[in-house]
Amino acid sequence: xxxxxxxxxxxxxxxxxxxxxxxxxxxxxxxxxxxxxxxxxxxxxxxxxxxxxxxxxxxxxxxxxxxxxxxxxxxxxxxxxxxxxxxxxxxxxxxxxxxxxxxxxxxxxxxxxxxxxxxxxxxxxxxxxxxxxxxxxxxxxxxxxxxxxxxxxxxxxxxxxxxxxxxxxxxxxxxxxxxxxxxxxxxxxxxxxxxxxxxxxxxxxxxxxxxxxxxxxxxxxxxxxxxxxxxxxxxxxxxxxxxxxxxxxxxxxxxxxxxxxxxxxxxxxxxxxxxxxxxxxxxxxxxxxxxxxxxxxxxxxxxxxxxxxxxxxxxxxxxxxxxxxxxxxxxxxxxxxxxxxx
Amino acid sequence: xxxxxxxxxxxxxxxxxxxxxxxxxxxxxxxxxxxxxxxxxxxxxxxxxxxxxxxxxxxxxxxxxxxxxxxxxxxxxxxxxxxxxxxxxxxxxxxxxxxxxxxxxxxxxxxxxxxxxxxxxxxxxxxxxxxxxxxxxxxxxxxxxxxxxxxxxxxxxxxxxxxxxxxxxxxxxxxxxxxxxxxxxxxxxxxxxxxxxxxxxxxxxxxxxxxxxxxxxxxxxxxxxxxxxxxxxxxxxxxxxxxxxxxxxxxxxxxxxxxxxxxxxxxxxxxxxxxxxxxxxxxxxxxxxxxxxxxxxxxxxxxxxxxxxxxxxxxxxxxxxxxxxxxxxxxxxxxxxxxxxxxxxxxxxxxxxxxxxx
Numbered sequence: 001x002x003x004x005x006x007x008x009x010x011x012x013x014x015x016x017x018x019x020x021x022x023x024x025x026x027x028x029x030x031x032x033x034x035x036x037x038x039x040x041x042x043x044x045x046x047x048x049x050x051x052x053x054x055x056x057x058x059x060x061x062x063x064x065x066x067x068x069x070x071x072x073x074x075x076x077x078x079x080x081x082x083x084x085x086x087x088x089x090x091x092x093x094x095x096x097x098x099x100x101x102x103x104x105x106x107x108x109x110x111x112x113x114x115x116x117x118x119x120x121x122x123x124x125x126x127x128x129x130x131x132x133x134x135x136x137x138x139x140x141x142x143x144x145x146x147x148x149x150x151x152x153x154x155x156x157x158x159x160x161x162x163x164x165x166x167x168x169x170x171x172x173x174x175x176x177x178x179x180x181x182x183x184x185x186x187x188x189x190x191x192x193x194x195x196x197x198x199x200x201x202x203x204x205x206x207x208x209x210x211x212x213x214x215x216x217x218x219x220x221x222x223x224x225x226x227x228x229x230x231x232x233x234x235x236x237x238x239x240x241x242x243x244x245x246x247x248x249x250x251x252x253x254x255x256x257x258x259x260x261x262x263x264x265x266x267x268x269x270x271x272x273x274x275x276x277x278x279x280x281x282x283x284x285x286x287x288x289x290x291x292x293x294x295x296x297x298x299x300x301x302x303x304x305x306x307x308x309x310x311x312x313x314x315x316x317x318x319x320x321x322x323x324x325x326x327x328x329x330x331x332x333x334x335x336x337x338x339x340x341x342x
Numbered sequence: 343x344x345x346x347x348x349x350x351x352x353x354x355x356x357x358x359x360x361x362x363x364x365x366x367x368x369x370x371x372x373x374x375x376x377x378x379x380x381x382x383x384x385x386x387x388x389x390x391x392x393x394x395x396x397x398x399x400x401x402x403x404x405x406x407x408x409x410x411x412x413x414x415x416x417x418x419x420x421x422x423x424x425x426x427x428x429x430x431x432x433x434x435x436x437x438x439x440x441x442x443x444x445x446x447x448x449x450x451x452x453x454x455x456x457x458x459x460x461x462x463x464x465x466x467x468x469x470x471x472x473x474x475x476x477x478x479x480x481x482x483x484x485x486x487x488x489x490x491x492x493x494x495x496x497x498x499x500x501x502x503x504x505x506x507x508x509x510x511x512x513x514x515x516x517x518x519x520x521x522x523x524x525x526x527x528x529x530x531x532x533x534x535x536x537x538x539x540x541x542x543x544x545x546x547x548x549x550x551x552x553x554x555x556x557x558x559x560x561x562x563x564x565x566x567x568x569x570x571x572x573x574x575x576x577x578x579x580x581x582x583x584x585x586x587x588x589x590x591x592x593x594x595x596x597x598x599x600x601x602x603x604x605x606x607x608x609x610x611x612x613x614x615x616x617x618x619x620x621x622x623x624x625x626x627x628x629x630x631x632x633x634x635x636x637x638x639x640x641x642x643x644x645x646x647x648x649x650x651x652x653x654x655x656x657x658x659x660x661x662x663x664x665x666x667x668x669x670x671x672x673x674x675x676x677x678x679x680x681x682x683x684x685x686x687x688x689x690x691x692x693x694x695x696x697x698x699x700x
Contacts, residue, residue: 016410019451026460029467042409042447049412056366056375057413057425082599088494121375122368122423171373289461 005264006310010303012050014293020046021292037068048118051303061124062117070110104134115168129167137163154184157248165256179255187247191240198236202229238280242273253306260311267305275301361438363431367391370421380416380424382439387416389424396422400441408448472601480596484589489536492556492592499554500540511541511563524572525579531646532639535587539579541566549664551578553585553636555592568660577644577654584639590632630688637692655696662689 024039044060051058077099085092108131115125137160145152158181165177209225246267253265279294367378367389378391387403389396398418406415414432416424426432436443450456511518522539537557544550549565559582561575569575585591641651 011411013410016452019454019457020410022457022460022464023447023450026464026467029464029471045406045409046412049409059415089498121373122370122421123373287465 004310006054006308008303008306008308009052010050010300011052012047012296012299014296017046017296018292021295034068037071038064040064040067047299051299053120053308056121059119060117061119062113066113070113100139104138105131107138108134111164120170123171126169127167128169129163133163133167154188155181157188158184161252165252170258173259176257177252177255178257179251183251183255184248187244187251190247191244194240194243198240202232205229234280238277239273242276243269246272249302258308262309262311264307264309265305266307267302271301271305361431361435363426363428363435365389365416365424365426367394367424368422370418370423378424380426380435382435382441400439408443408445408452410452476597476600477593480593480600481589483596484592487555487592489556493558494556495592495595496554496556496558500558500560504542507546508542508544508562510543512543513541513563513566517566521566521572521575525576528576528580528643528647530583530643532587532642535583537583537586549661551582553582553591555589555595557586559583559586565661568664569657570660571653573649573653574657574660576649577640577651578657580640580643581636581654583643584636585632587639588632588635590636594629594632633692634695637696641696651696655693658689658693658696 020042024035024042027035028039041060041062041064044062048058048060077095081092081095081099083092084095108127108129111127111129115127118125137156141152141156141159145156158179161179162177165175168175246269249267250265253263256263275297279290279297282290283294361381363380365378365380367376368374369376376391376394378389378394381388381390382400385400387398387400389398396418402419404417406417408414408429411429414426414429416426433443450460518541525539535557537559540558540560541563542560543563545564547562547564549568550562551565552560554560559579561579561582565578566575569578637654640654644651644653
């Protein structure tokens with residue numbers, strides 16, 4: 001028996017997606033945002049159906065009405081929060097507290113929705129995480145993280161990923177998660193070092209300027225320096241963010257299993273940074289019209305750096321799934337008819 | 343079932359099909375792939391494979407709408423489905439069966455002419471919404487914000503800046519009252535406007551005046567001192583009253599929140615930092631328009647009281663030079679407050695316009 005690596009493939013195409021994206025945008029604007037729920041279904045279906053593994057594609061089954069309901073709930077919550085915060089801060093803060101209290105519950109609902117409405121080879125994914133577990137991971141732990149001045153942040157991140165991944169299933173097979181907190185601490189540490197390095201360079205530059213010549217500089221020159229600093233900051237975030245994103249995704253997926261089978265994720269910080277960097281400038285120069293091409297590029301990069309490592313032969317993996325009949329029924333479908341898209 | 347699927351239209355006398363089509367069948371219970379052949383006869387879909395024969399009424403088949411070149415999916419009520427990758431053959435099968443596919447969405451999405459038209463239309467629509475739609479909506483909404491609520495914003499603003507940026511005024515009560523009284527005694531031909539004058543001392547901000555959303559007009563001691571003549575102060579106050587009259591601060595607050603939200607939505611997933619830059623640029627446009635309107639309001643009010651509008655122009659000049667060579671740390675004001683003097687390049691234009699009204 002040999003482990004044939006099964007790479008994920010992405011067949012989405014920027015030109016083709018541009019038409020879909022533009023029609024989605026236009027209809028969403030014309031219907032004052034109502035169509036955006038239908039737009040999301042089409043967008044998700046386009047990306048899922050263009051994601052392939054072993055000659056079969058994924059599919060998305062979310063219904064637009066469910067998404068619309070979720071969006072209305074989210075808008076009502078956040079609009080009431082921001083309006084009251086402006087005019088009656090006490091009420092606004094109470095609403096914020098309320099949102100924080102129900103957030104874990106909303107997250108569980110949206111995970112269930114997202115996974116239940118995803119399928120591969122006609123089999124649905126699912127989410128079995130408990131509400132209690134969600135309150136621990138998304139409310140209790142973040143609260144303690146604040147108390148420890150973020151020293152607990154990598155641990156919390158690990159617990160959140162463990163909660164998500166070890167409570168997911170595909171058909172009858174359960175996913176499991178095996179990354180410890182140590183790996184998360186390392187990534188956070190290196191990210192922090194990069195940030196400190198950048199901050200140090202900024203401080204050094206500012207100090208040099210202040211010592212030498214700031215008083216003699218014209219107003220225009222100072223504005224120029226501020227603008228330059230702003231762009232440098234964006235550049236820095238374009239370097240640090242891809243590093244963090246790629247390392248976390250690799251760590252998480254390289255330690256996730258589906259039954260006996262492993263995954264491999266080989267995103268490189270440099271590759272991701274290049275895509276994010278060029279996407280960023282192309283979107284600016286095209287006044288946003290490059291957005292659909294950018295979405296396709298980043299999706300292709302992320303998908304095609306993932307692979308499934310079957311414990312045995314891929315055909316055997318599929319065969320083993322075949323015996324687990326009665327995996328999913330439609331009876332649960334109506335339960336998750338609200339999608340709060342976070 | 344997917345709501346994006348279209349309902350097949352079956353014609354009255356379907357042509358007997360000679361066409362078959364290769365597809366992949368999944369039963370929805372296992373991940374097994376089965377190669378099948380599809381046929382449509384007498385309103386029924388036949389799915390035939392090596393170990394499989396299903397005949398399903400077409401009415402029970404949910405055919406996914408066309409979406410780019412992704413496979414067409416035929417979902418059955420029991421959770422099973424077929425995948426068809428060959429779009430051309432699928433079209434032939436459908437046509438032979440007398441089913442006319444009408445997918446307006448897919449036509450719009452896949453034809454470059456429509457996509458181009460949609461692009462042009464969307465761009466025009468967004469520009470129109472920004473130039474006319476949003477200011478109109480903000481003006482209507484601002485009219486409907488209760489006065490008590492708007493006043494509360496003023497209180498919050500004053501709470502936020504007092505002690506930190508601003509201190510109690512050092513002008514004598516007598517001087518304050520005299521100025522307020524003189525301003526209130528001006529005839530206002532453009533209708534009475536509820537407002538409240540407050541005085542503050544602020545070294546940090548320097549000579550300036552603000553109209554807050556609820557009708558509070560704030561004037562700094564530095565501005566009172568900078569003025570060579572009381573009519574210059576009255577001119578500034580008249581300008582601020584113009585802002586209050588047209589609820590500029592409230593409208594600015596609403597407009598910039600919407601622009602900020604839209605920008606964050608559009609660019610937020612790239613960089614929140616980046617989203618802030620165009621937002622600021624777009625807001626500047628709105629505030630220039632408000633300044634011109636307030637200038638013209640003040641000019642009318644001043645002329646009606648036999649005060650020359652050029653008093654406002656004089657004050658603008660003085661303020662500009664005082665800010666140019668004075669402190670440079672005045673950049674961090676809240677964008678929601680309509681301020682009297684800012685470093686806009688069109689101050690010179692405003693001055694010329696006011697002098698022209700003499």
